[in-house]
Amino acid sequence: xxxxxDAYLILSGLxxxxxxxxxxxxxxxxxMLMSIELMLNAVNLAAIAFGxxxxxxxxxxxxxxxxxxxxxxxxxxxxxxIVIAIYRNRRTPLVDEYASMRD
Amino acid sequence: MTxxxxxxxxxxxxxxxxxxxxxxDLLFLILAGVxxxxxxxxxxxxxxxxxxxxxxxxxxxxxxxxxxAGAVIVAxxxxxxxxxxxxxxxxxxxxLTQTKSGPTELVFHRQAWAGALAAIGFGLLLIVSVMNTQxxxxxxVRLVASTSAIAMLLFQDSLYIxxxxxxxxxxxxxxxxxxxxxxxxxxxxxxxxxxxxxDRLRAPVEATTADQPA
Amino acid sequence: MxxxxxxxxxxxxxxxxxxxxxxxxxxxxRLYTRAWIVEVPVLIVTWLIAMYLVYQTLFLGTFGDGGLHxxxxxxxxxxxxxxDFNFAVDNLTAVxxxxxxxxxxxxxxxxxxxxxxxxxxxxxxxYLNFFMFSMLLLVLADNFVLLFAAWELVGLSSYxxxxxxxxxxxxxxxxxxxxxxxxxxxxxxxxxxAAVWTTVGTFNFTTTTAGPGVFQLLPQxxxxxxxxxxxxxxxxxxxxxxAVGKSAQFPLHVWLPDAMEGPTPVSALIHxxxxxxxxxxxxARANPIFSQAPQAMVFVAAIGIFTAILAASIAFTxxxxxxxxxxxxxxxxxxxxxxxxxxxxxxxxxxxxxxxxFKGLLFLGSGSVIHSVHDEQDMNKMGALWRKIPITHxxxxxxxxxxxxxxxxxxxxxxxxxxxxxxKNGFLVVWAIGVVVAVMTGFYMFRLMGKTFYGxxxxxxxxxxxxxxxxxxxxxxxxxxxxxxxxxxxxxxxPPDSGQIHQWLEPIFAGATQTLGITESxxxxxxxxxxxxxxxxxxAALGVVFGIWFFGLFGMREKRSQVERLTNALRxxxxxxxxxWWFDDLNDLIFVRFGGFVARALWWFDVRVVDGTVNGIGAxxxxxxxxxxxxxxxxxxxxxxxxAAxxxxxxxxYIFVVR
Numbered sequence: 001x002x003x004x005x006d007a008y009l010i011l012s013g014l015x016x017x018x019x020x021x022x023x024x025x026x027x028x029x030x031x032m033l034m035s036i037e038l039m040l041n042a043v044n045l046a047a048i049a050f051g052x053x054x055x056x057x058x059x060x061x062x063x064x065x066x067x068x069x070x071x072x073x074x075x076x077x078x079x080x081x082i083v084i085a086i087y088r089n090r091r092t093p094l095v096d097e098y099a100s101m102r103d
Numbered sequence: 104m105t106x107x108x109x110x111x112x113x114x115x116x117x118x119x120x121x122x123x124x125x126x127x128d129l130l131f132l133i134l135a136g137v138x139x140x141x142x143x144x145x146x147x148x149x150x151x152x153x154x155x156x157x158x159x160x161x162x163x164x165x166x167x168x169x170x171x172a173g174a175v176i177v178a179x180x181x182x183x184x185x186x187x188x189x190x191x192x193x194x195x196x197x198x199l200t201q202t203k204s205g206p207t208e209l210v211f212h213r214q215a216w217a218g219a220l221a222a223i224g225f226g227l228l229l230i231v232s233v234m235n236t237q238x239x240x241x242x243x244v245r246l247v248a249s250t251s252a253i254a255m256l257l258f259q260d261s262l263y264i265x266x267x268x269x270x271x272x273x274x275x276x277x278x279x280x281x282x283x284x285x286x287x288x289x290x291x292x293x294x295x296x297x298x299x300x301x302d303r304l305r306a307p308v309e310a311t312t313a314d315q316p317a
Numbered sequence: 318m319x320x321x322x323x324x325x326x327x328x329x330x331x332x333x334x335x336x337x338x339x340x341x342x343x344x345x346x347r348l349y350t351r352a353w354i355v356e357v358p359v360l361i362v363t364w365l366i367a368m369y370l371v372y373q374t375l376f377l378g379t380f381g382d383g384g385l386h387x388x389x390x391x392x393x394x395x396x397x398x399x400x401d402f403n404f405a406v407d408n409l410t411a412v413x414x415x416x417x418x419x420x421x422x423x424x425x426x427x428x429x430x431x432x433x434x435x436x437x438x439x440x441x442x443x444y445l446n447f448f449m450f451s452m453l454l455l456v457l458a459d460n461f462v463l464l465f466a467a468w469e470l471v472g473l474s475s476y477x478x479x480x481x482x483x484x485x486x487x488x489x490x491x492x493x494x495x496x497x498x499x500x501x502x503x504x505x506x507x508x509x510x511a512a513v514w515t516t517v518g519t520f521n522f523t524t525t526t527a528g529p530g531v532f533q534l535l536p537q538x539x540x541x542x543x544x545x546x547x548x549x550x551x552x553x554x555x556x557x558x559x560a561v562g563k564s565a566q567f568p569l570h571v572w573l574p575d576a577m578e579g580p581t582p583v584s585a586l587i588h589x590x591x592x593x594x595x596x597x598x599x600x601a602r603a604n605p606i607f608s609q610a611p612q613a614m615v616f617v618a619a620i621g622i623f624t625a626i627l628a629a630s631i632a633f634t635x636x637x638x639x640x641x642x643x644x645x646x647x648x649x650x651x652x653x654x655x656x657x658x659x660x661x662x663x664x665x666x667x668x669x670x671x672x673x674x675f676k677g678l679l680f681l682g683s684g685s686v687i688h689s690v691h692d693e694q695d696m697n698k699m700g701a702l703w704r705k706i707p708i709t710h711x712x713x714x715x716x717x718x719x720x721x722x723x724x725x726x727x728x729x730x731x732x733x734x735x736x737x738x739x740x741k742n743g744f745l746v747v748w749a750i751g752v753v754v755a756v757m758t759g760f761y762m763f764r765l766m767g768k769t770f771y772g773x774x775x776x777x778x779x780x781x782x783x784x785x786x787x788x789x790x791x792x793x794x795x796x797x798x799x800x801x802x803x804x805x806x807x808x809x810x811x812p813p814d815s816g817q818i819h820q821w822l823e824p825i826f827a828g829a830t831q832t833l834g835i836t837e838s839x840x841x842x843x844x845x846x847x848x849x850x851x852x853x854x855x856x857a858a859l860g861v862v863f864g865i866w867f868f869g870l871f872g873m874r875e876k877r878s879q880v881e882r883l884t885n886a887l888r889x890x891x892x893x894x895x896x897x898w899w900f901d902d903l904n905d906l907i908f909v910r911f912g913g914f915v916a917r918a919l920w921w922f923d924v925r926v927v928d929g930t931v932n933g934i935g936a937x938x939x940x941x942x943x944x945x946x947x948x949x950x951x952x953x954x955x956x957x958x959x960x961a962a963x964x965x966x967x968x969x970x971y972i973f974v975v976r
Contacts, residue, residue, distance in 0.1 A: 008172065009233040011135050015142055017226030022146030024218030024958050025211045030196055032954075034145055034158050037189060041165055044177075051248070052172040053238070059256045062174050062248045063263055069184050070270045074277035076189050080196040081284035093200040095954055096212070214958055221961040228968055 008049030016042035027094045029083045033076060040072045131171055138164035149210050151197055159190045173247040323373065323380075324387045326366050327404055327457060333363050334450035338443050345439030353429045356442040360418075360425045360449065367418040374411040375821050382824035383407065386459060386523065393462070400520055403459035409825045412666060412818070413456045413598055416673040420590040421449050423794035427681050428582045430790035431688060441481055441580070448474035452591050456598065460520040461510045461531070464599070468506070468559065471592050472499045478587060479579040491575040498572040502562015509555030516544055516552070522602070532605040536832075539609050546610070553606050553613035557620075560596030564650050567624045571901055573647055577639040581684030584639060589646050589676035594669050597653045601666055601825070607657070608829035618658025618739075622750045625651030627898065629757040633764070634894040637694045638683045641765050645720065646676055648754060652735055655747050660833045661738025662826040667818045668731035671805055675719040675728060678798035682713035685787040685795065686769060691780050696765065701774035703871060705784045710770050712795040717766050719802045721759040722857035730806035730816075733853045740849055742833075752856045759860020767868025772875045 015038060022035030044065045051061020087093055118125055141161035148154040162185040169178035212218075257263050320328065337359035341348075348354060373379045384407025393400040406414075425445060432438040451474050455467035473496075480492030513531055514520060517538060523530040529537075535552070538544045560566070565573040576588055587593070600607060600617065607614055628647035635641045649672050656665030687694055689706050703710040719726040722733070732755065739748040774781065786792065809818040867883070869875045884891050896902070948959075 005238055006233055007131070008168075010230050011138075011168075013226055013229030013233065014139060016229065017222045018139070018142045018146055020225050020961060021219055021222035024221060024954060024961060025215035026146065027209060027212055027954075028151055030193060030200060031146070031151055031154060034154060034193060037158065037185070037193075038142055038145065038161065041162070041185070044181075045165065045168065048169055048172050048174045048177060051174065058173075058248050059252045062177050062253050063256055065174070065177050066180060066253075067263075067266055067270055069180060070274060073184055073189055074270075074274050076192060077277045077281040078284070080192060081281040084196060084199055085284050087200040092202055095952065212954055214955060217958055218961070221958065221965060224965045224969075225961070228965065228972075232972070 005049055005053045008052070009046055012042045012046040012049065015039075015045065027096055029086075029093050029095050030080070032095065033079050033083070036079075037072065037076065040068065044068055127171065131168070134164045134167045134171065137161075138168065147210075152194070155190065155194045155197055158193070159186050162186045162190065176248065176250050176253060320387070323370065323385055323406075324404075326370055327385070327387070327406060328389060330363060330366055330370070330453055331450060331457065333359050333366075334446045334453065337446040338450060341439060341443035341446065345443055348439055353425070353438070353442050356446045357425045357429065359446060360422045363449065363453075364418045364422040367414045370406055371411045371414055374406055375408060380406065383523070384410065386525065388525065397518065398514075400460060400462045401525075403463065403521055403525060404457045405459035405522070406457065407825065408821045409598070409601060409666065410456055412670060412821065413594070414453075416594070416670055417449075417452050417456060417591050420673055420677045420798075421445075421452075421586060423797055424582045424586040424590075424677070424681070427585075427684070427791050427794045428580075430788040431582055431684055432580065433788075435580075437481070441478075444474060444477045444481070445582075445586070448478060448587065448592075452595070455595055459522050459525075461513060461522070462520050465503075465507065465510060468503065468563065468595065471595060472496060472503070472563070475499075475576070475587050475592055478583040479576045481579055481583065485578065488578040491572075491578040495572040495576050498569050499562045502559050502569050505555045505558020506560075506562070509552055509558065512548075512552045512555060516548065532603070536605055536609050536828075549606070550610040550613045553603075553610040554616065556603060556606070557600065557613065557617055560600050560654075561620065562596075563599075564593045564596030564654070565624075565647055566596070566620050566651065566654060567627060568900070570624060570628065570647055571897075571904060574640050574643045574897070577637070577643050581639065581680060581687060584643070585677045585680035585684070588643065589680050590673040593646065593650055594653075594673065597650070597657065597665060597669050600654070600657045601662055604662055604826055604829040608660075608832040611833075614658045614660065616658070618655050618744060618747050621651045621654025621656075621658055622747045622754075623651070624648070625655065625754045626750055626757070627651075629754050629761065630890075631894050631897050632761040633757070634891060636696055638686065638696050638699075638765060638769060639680070639694060641696075641761060642676070642679055642683060645679075645758070645762070648758065649676065649720075652732060652751065652754070655751065656735035656738060659735075659739040659742045659744045659747055660830070661735055661742070662829060663819050663822040664731065664734035664738050666822055667810060668735055670809070670818070671719070671727035671731045671802070674798055674805060675716045675726075675802035678712060678716040678795060678802050679720065681791070681798065682709050682716060682795055685709040685791050686713075688787050688791070689784050690776055691783065693777065693780065696768040698775050698777060699769045700772050700776065700875075701770070702776075702784065703770040706786050708786060708792045708795060712792075712799040713770070714766065715799045716802050717762045718861075719806075721762050721861050722755055722853065723759075723861065724854055725807055726803050727801065727806035727810075729854065729857070730810035732857075733850055734810065736853050737846060737849045741845070752852060755853060755856040756860040756863075759857050759862075760864045763861055763864025763870075764868045767864065767870065767875055771871055771873065772869040 019035045019037075019039035019042060022038065023032050026032055026035065047061045047065050047068075051058045051065075083093060138161050141157045141164065144157035145154045145161060148157060162181060166178040166181045166186075169175075169181060257267065337356050341355045345355070374384065379385075384405055386403065386405045389402035389404065391399075391401050425442070428438075428441065428445065432441055435441065448471065451467055451470035455464060455471055458464040458467055476492045476496040479495055480489050482488045510520070513535070517531055517534040519528060519531060519534065521528075521530040522532055524533060535544075535549065539546065539549050562569045573588060573593070577584055579587075607617070625648045628644040628651060632641050632644035632648065635644060649668070653665045653668050653672070656662070656668060686699070686702065686706065686709055689702070689709070690699060693699070715726070719728040722728045724730075732751075736748055736751045736755075739745075739751060776784070810816040865873075867876055867880055893899070948955075
């Protein structure tokens, strides 16, 4: 199993869908951000999997994944900063309450 | 893979005795199970701090899978970056945004069922697509990526140099932006309550009222 | 544009009254009592110009048999639909001009006195001038479209003048009724004009530089077989519809009696002397068309004589002096149409002329009577006035005798020629009814005279001491009209069938007479002609004698008891007459009630179905919008769900449908 590309890809898909569920279902903004991190990691896994089984792509995959991790870190930073800023205003981390875009 | 000195002369059978699987497969299954389990705990857990910890566990298992796939440097950076930095950051943010009603509030929206359906749909879509696709270029041997090759690629290929610079700028911007967003401004007027810079740019809103729930 | 003097004069004839109207409309209000200072001189000048033109046409024969035709300019240059401002003055026009301008001028002078106490008199004079302009345009027009425009303008002027006292509800309703009933006739008229155009492609009456006119082309088309006889009859009947409406023949007669709501000069001018003659004039002018459609002519005669006897029967029982005269007008118009229908065109026009004068006289005289008894119009409240208002009385007596048809006054000549024509052309029924109507005419006219002037006074005791003769501005026109009422018959109509008027009108009607195969035999007193004359005169005298016997003369009193006995004996007829033979009620039932019902049903349909659909679409849009707006919750997680669902949908569609 660990020698088949399909297994890794299926694993990546499962992780991604868990992340999707978490993003759509959780009320806490930070939980949503955690779900985003899960999704990013699933993508990374898929990239590494392709790299592991295709000789020409190996180094490329690793490199891409490193860059993605850097970007993910930056994005998590900014996202959390925003959540904290909103928290200061609304006193709640729940996205339900952030509905002033409605009208 | 260098075995531990203690177990240096442990003679492992080539396959698992009764079931007949390879050891790699077993390891893969264990790591996958841990990872998925922790991921589920992250999204389903009531206590958000525990969700954060579970996420760390998920990343750890993921690092193990990276090692199994031969990308050692990636595994290392996964541990360093994700577990060491991002997870800690998230835990800090959780601490800073805790409310009194934390344990008693609802975890999920009303739309969670629809979300579940969407997630399941995505999963099925991906899995079915993967299983029905031939990967002509894929061999069946896991290869190990050497660090020097990666380094060579990074600095030789003009594309990745550019990407490197861009990411550097991005990180700088993210740092500055994060600091700016989260900063508390100390006002010169002694009577005025402390507000974050961003808040001061907006029209004053009552700090203790939240939007009416729709 | 180069105009000869005569053409310029004709143009002036039209421009002057219109200018008078315009000036008065602008500054009339400031003129107060002197409001007439613009109009009356305009009319006098118009009359002078018209008399000059009449002199040229009829006496000098300057324009020949065809008359003066000229074009003032192009009106509608729309390719095949080409209409110019064509005007014509021929002998028929000249005769009409005499009537229209003379009576118009006298009515204007009369109005100075009659409207002396009226605050809105500037409006009155302005409308009068406008009416004169419209009427002159009608008489001078030489193509169908111009005629129709003038037709409508005359109807408009009539509406304005009948409803002059617009504060009075009855006046406003009467004006509306006049206009609407006219409109019904005009609808047929317009269809007729359209039929003419589609058949021959031109609107001009006679030959112009653009080609032959309708009156040449239509008979030609019939003879060459290009159109069928039924088409000709149809066109004639449609055109006749307009005349029925304008000249108040059955069944569109209901507006004329109500039109008495207007001031008396209006009644005299419009409803006795000029406007209602427009229909007669038009049929006479269109004689080339009508003479080719014998069935239409029979119809015209039938309608005419039926109206005559219908109106005369209603005149028996009316109490309002003006109503009696109105029904009398209807009756005499019926005579004229009967004359046109039997082929006695010249006789009908002659009667038009004489009737204009003596009916105008009678109306103006009744106005004088009403003025003197301080606006009382009910004859039962008059009586014994003949000593108190002598001028009015004597002139009205002359008018009544003339109307009744007693020789040698004017009415006798014209009426007798019509009856003679009817008999000689084979319309015996028309002749017989005509004789009966002559009897009735004498009777009701002397009923009017008896009740108004003779016997005892039933005047309101308060008013009685104040009865006085009218001012000279009112009595002078009466005297001036009495002269032609008395003498015009002899002057123009003797010898019968070949008098002056016949010589004048012969070129106009020569073609029609030929077509109809009427031979003009020399007048022979000893033969049939004499018998007819004697019968006609005797009928008229009989009616007069009856009238005098019942209702008194000079000092002789009304025989009340006899009148009552007669009324009781003929009770059903009496009731029918008083109720105007229930025609107004019939119209009310059909058009007002039933029509109102239909209109309300359609209104319901419009509001519920049509508006409902439109509003429903609006409501549907709004509700849909409101429903769709629910998507915009403002919450990011809902939007994220939307993105996820959409992405899933696209992917699935791509995989399963595209691949």
